[in-house]
Amino acid sequence: MKYITTIDNQEYTVEILDDGVVTVNGKTYQVNFESIDGQPLYSLLVNGASYESMVYATEEAWEVLLRGYLYKATVEDEREKRLRVAAGGSQAQNAHFHLKAPMPGLVVAVPVSEGQEVKSGDVLVILESMKMQNELKSPQDGIVKRVRVQAGQSVERNQVMLSVHAPEA
Amino acid sequence: MFTKVLIANRGEIAVRILRACRELGLQTVAVYSEPDRQALHVRYADQAYCIGPGASRDSYLRMDKILEVARKSGAQAIHPGYGFLAERADFAQACLDEGLAFIGPKPSAIAAMGDKIVARETVRKAGVPVVPGTEGEGGLNDDELLAIAPQIGFPLLVKATAGGGGKGMREVRSLEEMPALLRAARREAEAAFGDGNVYLEKLIEGARHIEIQVLADSFGNTIHLGERECSIQRRHQKLLEESPSPFVAGDDDLRRKMGQVAVRAAEAVGYVNAGTIEFLVDADKHFYFLEMNTRLQVEHPITELVTGVDIVHEQIRIARGRQLRWKQEDIQMRGWAIEARVNAEDPYNNFVPSTGKLNHILMPSGPGVRVDTGVFSGFEITPYYDSLIAKLIVWGETRAEAILRLRRALEEYRIMGVRTNIPFHQKLLDSHRFMAGQYDTRFVEERFSPQYSADRREEGEIAAILATLVAHSENLQASNIVRRGIRDTSNWKWLSRWERVHR
Numbered sequence: 150m151k152y153i154t155t156i157d158n159q160e161y162t163v164e165i166l167d168d169g170v171v172t173v174n175g176k177t178y179q180v181n182f183e184s185i186d187g188q189p190l191y192s193l194l195v196n197g198a199s200y201e202s203m204v205y206a207t208e209e210a211w212e213v214l215l216r217g218y219l220y221k222a223t224v225e226d227e228r229e230k231r232l233r234v235a236a237g238g239s240q241a242q243n244a245h246f247h248l249k250a251p252m253p254g255l256v257v258a259v260p261v262s263e264g265q266e267v268k269s270g271d272v273l274v275i276l277e278s279m280k281m282q283n284e285l286k287s288p289q290d291g292i293v294k295r296v297r298v299q300a301g302q303s304v305e306r307n308q309v310m311l312s313v314h315a316p317e318a
Numbered sequence: 319m320f321t322k323v324l325i326a327n328r329g330e331i332a333v334r335i336l337r338a339c340r341e342l343g344l345q346t347v348a349v350y351s352e353p354d355r356q357a358l359h360v361r362y363a364d365q366a367y368c369i370g371p372g373a374s375r376d377s378y379l380r381m382d383k384i385l386e387v388a389r390k391s392g393a394q395a396i397h398p399g400y401g402f403l404a405e406r407a408d409f410a411q412a413c414l415d416e417g418l419a420f421i422g423p424k425p426s427a428i429a430a431m432g433d434k435i436v437a438r439e440t441v442r443k444a445g446v447p448v449v450p451g452t453e454g455e456g457g458l459n460d461d462e463l464l465a466i467a468p469q470i471g472f473p474l475l476v477k478a479t480a481g482g483g484g485k486g487m488r489e490v491r492s493l494e495e496m497p498a499l500l501r502a503a504r505r506e507a508e509a510a511f512g513d514g515n516v517y518l519e520k521l522i523e524g525a526r527h528i529e530i531q532v533l534a535d536s537f538g539n540t541i542h543l544g545e546r547e548c549s550i551q552r553r554h555q556k557l558l559e560e561s562p563s564p565f566v567a568g569d570d571d572l573r574r575k576m577g578q579v580a581v582r583a584a585e586a587v588g589y590v591n592a593g594t595i596e597f598l599v600d601a602d603k604h605f606y607f608l609e610m611n612t613r614l615q616v617e618h619p620i621t622e623l624v625t626g627v628d629i630v631h632e633q634i635r636i637a638r639g640r641q642l643r644w645k646q647e648d649i650q651m652r653g654w655a656i657e658a659r660v661n662a663e664d665p666y667n668n669f670v671p672s673t674g675k676l677n678h679i680l681m682p683s684g685p686g687v688r689v690d691t692g693v694f695s696g697f698e699i700t701p702y703y704d705s706l707i708a709k710l711i712v713w714g715e716t717r718a719e720a721i722l723r724l725r726r727a728l729e730e731y732r733i734m735g736v737r738t739n740i741p742f743h744q745k746l747l748d749s750h751r752f753m754a755g756q757y758d759t760r761f762v763e764e765r766f767s768p769q770y771s772a773d774r775r776e777e778g779e780i781a782a783i784l785a786t787l788v789a790h791s792e793n794l795q796a797s798n799i800v801r802r803g804i805r806d807t808s809n810w811k812w813l814s815r816w817e818r819v820h821r
Binding site (some may be wrong): 150152154156157159160161162163165171173175178180182185186188189190193195200201202204205211213214215216217218219220222224251252253254258279280281282283286306 | 351418437496555662663664666667668669670671672673677680701702704706729732734740741744745748777778779780781783784785786787788789793
């Protein structure tokens with residue numbers, strides 16, 4: 150099975166062959182790969198070199214935490230890549246962003262209001278949890294839509310608090 | 319003399335205190351909130367009592383319930399740990415009123431050091447240098463502030479009296495620019511806090527946060543245990559501490575002076591038990607009193623490792639009316655210790671706290687490594703309390719050895735189920751400025767950010783293999799569920815396997 154894996158705009162063509170053999174950009178490696186304790190924690194032996202890593206699935210990418218460094222990787226097979234290129238898209242540019250509470254907590258402030266234009270990095274909600282106030286910021290430019298929370302309100306983990314829609318093209 | 323101690327705290331510090339009590343042959347009583355039923359401090363204690371629901375104000379801050387447990391359990395002493403009720407003079411007094419020994423200072427010392435203005439005045443009178451400023455002189459008007467400014471000296475800071483979070487704060491470099499900056503600061507303070515009052519404080523450039531541990535018995539003996547360097551902070555939260563300080567090491571004269579001043583500050587309030595004097599130290603090695611923490615500190619273990627003094631044992635001995643076992647000249651600092659605070663927060667996402675069940679923990683161990691923690695595999699990190707999961711403390715003959723050992727230990731540490739700041743510490747230890755010991759309190763916020771990947775290209779290929787293998791195996795699982803016909807065993811057998819996998 151052949152995949153195109155991209156980290157920081159660098160593409161790796163990774164082919165997984167049956168008997169513990171992987172090729173990366175044409176180079177062949179002996180690999181041995183195990184998950185530990187049913188966790189997203191993996192032990193990998195590559196030509197005898199031993200690595201251990203946490204690999205998390207997020208909505209946009211695989212996050213690989215390896216020796217203190219975090220790599221964000223997208224993995225596509227050839228068909229997926231062909232479809233994406235044919236559709237003219239670069240990698241998923243989400244039109245709508247839904248701000249979910251990353252943890253249960255108390256909304257301290259919502260410094261934006263519906264219809265307001267925001268830039269990437271603007272603070273959308275200040276959420277208090279574990280005795281700390283956390284500024285939750287917009288990952289993209291856009292317009293604030295559907296503010297569903299207000300100051301003083303408790304929220305559950307993953308509760309959608311508001312949305313940021315991409316500006317109309 | 320007491321033989322049973324109630325620990326009015328939770329988490330790693332409750333466990334730390336329980337251990338000291340055990341080692342001294344004392345009985346222990348734990349108190350816990352409902353979500354902490356399975357916590358380590360409950361499991362390790364001789365007795366344990368629930369004192370209410372998760373929110374601190376309904377449990378760990380309920381003096382009445384804690385005192386009631388003391389009565390019920392027959393505890394004769396209370397150790398408050400840090401945080402919660404540790405620096406509440408009224409709680410210390412209530413313990414004494416109940417006939418309980420309070421393992422800490424006298425209520426009067428807590429009160430004196432708890433009020434910033436009183437504390438500044440008290441230590442200033444005892445000849446301890448304080449950061450020059452007008453805090454505590456009440457709301458002065460612009461003309462008065464402009465008149466005082468040259469006496470304080472530039473650069474200085476205009477700070478909001480009601481302030482916090484940098485709101486209403488302005489850096490002033492000369493008298494000429496001051497009126498405009500005063501107006502701006504007042505305007506901002508008024509908008510943020512509804513109070514436009516401001517005060518002036520000398521700006522200590524390149525300031526380091528260095529603190530001195532003191533121990534005092536009830537016979538008038540006060541000694542210090544050297545310094546701790548605590549400049550690695552983010553939003554005033556300490557993240558990593560070391561002892562000795564790379565800034566003080568090699569300057570015995572500075573250490574002696576700071577130590578003497580710290581002892582004088584403690585004596586000025588009749589201090590008994592363990593306490594810490596925090597100083598700001600400027601690039602020219604002038605040091606200024608910041609505040610005194612009238613309790614055990616989170617970072618006390620690094621002092622224990624370099625001095626060999628078990629501070630919690632000493633706290634208990636002092637509270638039992640014993641004399642200090644050391645004189646100042648007996649205290650020698652040997653080697654180097656560093657503590658990394660492992661917090662449940664995501665360093666790649668603005669340090670947002672992370673909650674959830676800890677599914678898998680592999681703790682570092684081996685020579686020179688100590689882990690103080692209150693969690694275990696299966697424990698749930700709740701949003702009620704602070705995010706400290708564990709303190710990873712290492713010792714080495716030299717600073718370089720300690721850094722290499724901490725790197726080794728951080729790489730060994732595995733905590734699954736929540737995000738942790740371990741990668742932050744790993745990056746910090748790789749930074750050249752940290753290695754050279756050249757950092758101040760602004761270092762983390764201004765010069766250091768734990769960015770994504772990229773800077774370690776050579777392992778990008780390994781990361782790509784990992785991501786691909788994980789994605790591939792998940793694809794296989796998903797397609798197995800869809801493609802019924804081609805399973806190698808009967809559907810029923812396969813189903814039970816599938817359920818096992820997906821439980």
